[in-house]
Amino acid sequence: MKTKGWLIYEEKHAEKNKAFIEWFLGEANELGIKLDFILQSRISFGIQNNELVILLDQESIDSPDFVIMRNIDPLFNEQLERMRIPCFNSHHVSLICNDKARTHQYLAGKGISMLETYFTTADELLTGNRPLPFPFVIKTRTGRGGGDVYKVEDLQQLEAVHDQLSTRSIIAQPLAGIPGKDLRVYVLGREIVGAVLRSNQKSFKANFTLGGQAEAYSLTEEELNVVNKIIEQFDFGLVGIDFLFDEDGRLLFNEIEDVVGCRTLCITSNINIVKLYLEFILQKLSTGETFT
Ligand SMILES: Nc1ncnc2c1ncn2[C@@H]1O[C@H](COP(=O)(O)OP(=O)(O)O)[C@@H](O)[C@H]1O
Ligand SMILES: [Mg+2]
Structure with missing residues (x-):
């Protein structure tokens, strides 16, 4: 059948x-x-x-x-x-990856570099409970595509962002060392299938959907180790693991896309990600590995 x-x-x-x-x-x-x-x-x-x-x-x-x-x-x-x-x-x-706070919480303490990150609300930050000095980045826990990500340089900007977010649950972080650049690593199960460097000259946000550029990227040995540490923490199907860069160009974990878009992978490689994904699923079903 x-x-x-x-x-x-x-x-x-x-x-x-x-x-x-x-x-x-x-x-x-x-x-x-x-x-x-x-x-x-x-x-x-x-x-x-x-x-x-x-x-x-x-x-x-x-x-x-x-x-x-x-x-x-x-x-x-x-x-x-x-x-x-x-x-x-x-x-x-x-459950974990569609929530930026949960993802950071889950991966902390596991030898994966990430920015200092606080789980808070714009309300809380505005009342003066600010664990970070200006400037910092705030983003909603569930935002996607860069839409709910803001750079806040002073109190006035915080007030403006507060108008948008008020009591919504957010995370707050310092600005990463190399703004406007991030790395997406496509992972299928335990395998890395490709990596794409995304950049934007005009914004600190590198999201492709906001007009960023995309190019194929080869991971160094050190970077492969970081990605593999994350892979070990989950039983992935297809995901994108996203990183920021510190001032020395080292990876800082940023987020994991559960419903990952594949456009940048398609335009920077010949990888048939859909076929690979379906073959991966057939393999999982045939070995009965899905409920171990
Ligand atoms: N702390 C940060 N410092 C510098 N740039 C950041 C920081 N957080 C996010 N960005 C930039 O904003 C983009 C969107 O943020 P991200 O956390 O990926 O949210 P989204 O889920 O909306 O894509 C990132 O790709 C990155 O380029
Ligand atoms: Mg993102």
């Missing part, structure tokens, strides 16, 4: 990623996988008659053999796993 999978997106994200979704469906077909593209909004989940349940269009369904979750909802990832449906990425990866 054919392996059956679901590829789940929410509507807005799906619109922007049509080509990527088509690519998934095409490669799945080549590999003999029946992969269905499903919007999260068609799914309900919870408990029925004391049992965990997932409904599609309000109907009960045959469970898929695996799910590729390209939406951020760790509670759903956990529901799948509790129903013994392997989910990529796992609920643990989704």
Whole structure:
């Protein structure tokens, strides 16, 4: 019987990623996988008659053999796993990595360099409880794409950012040594598949979606060691591990993208990341490694 999978997106994200979704469906077909593209909004989940349940269009369904979750909802990832449906990425990866505070907390003390980081709110900083001198960077715990990241140089700028964020949970950090530059390392399971250096001359934020540049990057031995230390802490499917640079050009851990975009990898390499990901999933399913 054919392996059956679901590829789940929410509507807005799906619109922007049509080509990527088509690519998934095409490669799945080549590999003999029946992969269905499903919007999260068609799914309900919870408990029925004391049992965990997932409904599609309000109907009960045959469970898929695996799910590729390209939406951020760790509670759903956990529901799948509790129903013994392997989910990529796992609920643990989704829960930790979609929260910048949790990610820093989880990786601290494990020999991975990262900036001094505080978990706070703009309210708290404005009332004078500021563990860092100006200038510093603040960002919401759950922000993506650079939209909720601010450089704050003085009280006036803090007040302006406070208007935006007030009581939202944020992290605060000093400015990294080399602003406007960061490194994304694409990881599949325990393997590093590629690395992309992203830079922006016009902003301290290197996000590609904000108009940054991207180029292929070869990791040094020392950098490989750092990435491998992070890989050891998780059971990843496909993720992007992002780093800032200190003033000596050394890696500082920044964040892990659970629902990682692959555009920069595609334009800087010939790696067929989608095929590799599906093959990785088939391999995991065949060895029954998904629930160890
Ligand atoms: N502490 C910092 N110092 C300097 N630049 C930073 C710092 N934090 C983030 N940046 C820059 O801002 C960009 C976006 O921040 P990031 O933490 O990656 O949030 P997002 O999840 O929105 O991408 C980073 O890629 C980096 O270029
Ligand atoms: Mg980022």
